[in-house]
Amino acid sequence: MKNFYENHNANVHRAVHTLSQEATDLHESARRTIARFINAKDESEIIFVRGTTEAVNLVAYAWGLHNLKKGDEVLLSLMEHHSNIVPWQIISKKNGFTIKYGKVNKDGTLDYMDFESKVSNKTKLVSLSHVSNVSGVINDVKRIGKFAHEHGALMFVDGAQSVPHMPVDVRDLNADFLAFSGHKMLGPTGIGALYGKKHLLETMEPFQGGGEMIKDVTFNPKTERVGIDWNDPPWKFEAGTPNICGSTALMEAIEYLENIGMSKILKYEKMLTEYAVKTMQSCCTKLVLYGTSDHSLKCGIMPFGIIGLSSHDVALFLDNYGIMIRSGFHCAQPLHQIFKLQSSARASFYIYNTREEIDRFAEVLKEIERF
Amino acid sequence: MATVRDYVARIEETCGEDKSAVVTFKYDKKDEAIAKIRNKAQLKNSLSGIIFEFVFQDISFRVFSSGKVVFRGINKEGLHDILTALLL
Numbered sequence: 001m002k003n004f005y006e007n008h009n010a011n012v013h014r015a016v017h018t019l020s021q022e023a024t025d026l027h028e029s030a031r032r033t034i035a036r037f038i039n040a041k042d043e044s045e046i047i048f049v050r051g052t053t054e055a056v057n058l059v060a061y062a063w064g065l066h067n068l069k070k071g072d073e074v075l076l077s078l079m080e081h082h083s084n085i086v087p088w089q090i091i092s093k094k095n096g097f098t099i100k101y102g103k104v105n106k107d108g109t110l111d112y113m114d115f116e117s118k119v120s121n122k123t124k125l126v127s128l129s130h131v132s133n134v135s136g137v138i139n140d141v142k143r144i145g146k147f148a149h150e151h152g153a154l155m156f157v158d159g160a161q162s163v164p165h166m167p168v169d170v171r172d173l174n175a176d177f178l179a180f181s182g183h184k185m186l187g188p189t190g191i192g193a194l195y196g197k198k199h200l201l202e203t204m205e206p207f208q209g210g211g212e213m214i215k216d217v218t219f220n221p222k223t224e225r226v227g228i229d230w231n232d233p234p235w236k237f238e239a240g241t242p243n244i245c246g247s248t249a250l251m252e253a254i255e256y257l258e259n260i261g262m263s264k265i266l267k268y269e270k271m272l273t274e275y276a277v278k279t280m281q282s283c284c285t286k287l288v289l290y291g292t293s294d295h296s297l298k299c300g301i302m303p304f305g306i307i308g309l310s311s312h313d314v315a316l317f318l319d320n321y322g323i324m325i326r327s328g329f330h331c332a333q334p335l336h337q338i339f340k341l342q343s344s345a346r347a348s349f350y351i352y353n354t355r356e357e358i359d360r361f362a363e364v365l366k367e368i369e370r371f
Numbered sequence: 372m373a374t375v376r377d378y379v380a381r382i383e384e385t386c387g388e389d390k391s392a393v394v395t396f397k398y399d400k401k402d403e404a405i406a407k408i409r410n411k412a413q414l415k416n417s418l419s420g421i422i423f424e425f426v427f428q429d430i431s432f433r434v435f436s437s438g439k440v441v442f443r444g445i446n447k448e449g450l451h452d453i454l455t456a457l458l459l
Binding site: 328 | 418
């Protein structure tokens with residue numbers, strides 16, 4: 001990022017000067033890197049966004065607003081992050097379609113029978129998180145996508161918690177859309193990507209208006225009207241100056257992760273999670289772990305509680321030792337209702353965490369149990 | 372004249388804890404604020420010099436040495452009143 005601002009800082013696709021050409025090369029290289037990383041067929045299927053939330057909103061407005069009508073259904077699950085609920089709720093209020101919610105079992109796994117029973121020929125879109133941001137449960141989005149397609153519905157995959165932690169292949173999943181955020185995968189905040197199948201992006205309306213997303217804006221003096229010709233995807237969806245430094249930094253982050261290997265990262269995180277569960281259970285007596293205990297179904301996310309303490313008490317105590325965890329609903333209130341919880345503490349692991357850090361984490365938890 | 376704002380950097384409603392709030396003291400005022408609370412409220416429990424449970428006017432709350440206070444089951448007006456009573 002420092003290198004970008006010191007040596008290549010200019011707008012993209014706007015000018016013929018050297019810096020603009022360099023910035024454009026970096027930005028479009030980042031797009032190619034992302035396409036390769038998730039195995040998209042074509043780089044034009046990658047749209048830069050601020051993050052997963054903006055990606056869901058983009059599809060909700062640019063596709064949903066124009067394709068969903070009264071009588072149609074969108075199927076979500078009760079484990080979704082609010083960002084994969086609220087945008088559909090907003091568009092549903094405008095267009096009158098119905099949102100259905102697939103149930104989640106008490107252990108946090110998806111109730112596949114219930115979910116699939118709710119797919120019908122009225123279903124136009126199924127949108128599901130690949131990995132729950134609360135429980136770390138990995139959903140079989142390939143299975144759900146196949147089922148959705150058999151009924152003529154599109155499949156949106158919220159990859160915010162999967163793309164940073166495991167190999168994700170959009171063609172193998174046959175996802176119509178997939179979104180993820182840079183800040184969860186060693187990249188900066190304010191940058192993410194939306195993958196969309198080319199034929200869908202070509203028929204979709206723009207999300208926002210401005211520069212870059214148009215080919216021509218012409219004034220007709222006779223009619224005193226302006227005629228607009230949209231740009232091709234992906235630029236049709238990228239109005240205004242993009243986050244060029246962010247896309248460049250995300251490219252660097254992806255190359256770093258690729259050099260390690262996503263399968264290796266998944267294996268390492270699973271090892272850390274299993275180690276954490278074992279260590280915490282052996283030294284804590286007031287510990288409650290939420291969700292499934294089957295680690296083969298999970299990524300490196302571990303929701304927990306300490307009896308007698310709120311999640312915020314636990315988080316603030318750990319913070320004093322430089323251990324930072326999330327506390328609260330984690331923007332997934334319906335799932336907490338299923339768990340019958342006011343809130344939860346959530347430890348999450350990534351490639352930079354170690355077993356020694358988990359030992360320290362467990363020691364501090366043991367200490368707070370004395371309160 | 373001193374006000375609550377002289378001590379408080381921000382108040383955030385906690386996510387998931389009904390009617391709860393996390394009060395964050397200004398960094399350069401946190402020690403003074405915690406000392407005032409210690410003088411006025413009754414200490415019920417503490418651990419490792421990090422977390423302190425106090426009771427004041429029948430309201431229980433937890434103070435952290437990092438300068439944060441968690442109040443539970445309190446509305447905005449009630450929170451303002453108790454902070455005023457504790458800090459001023």
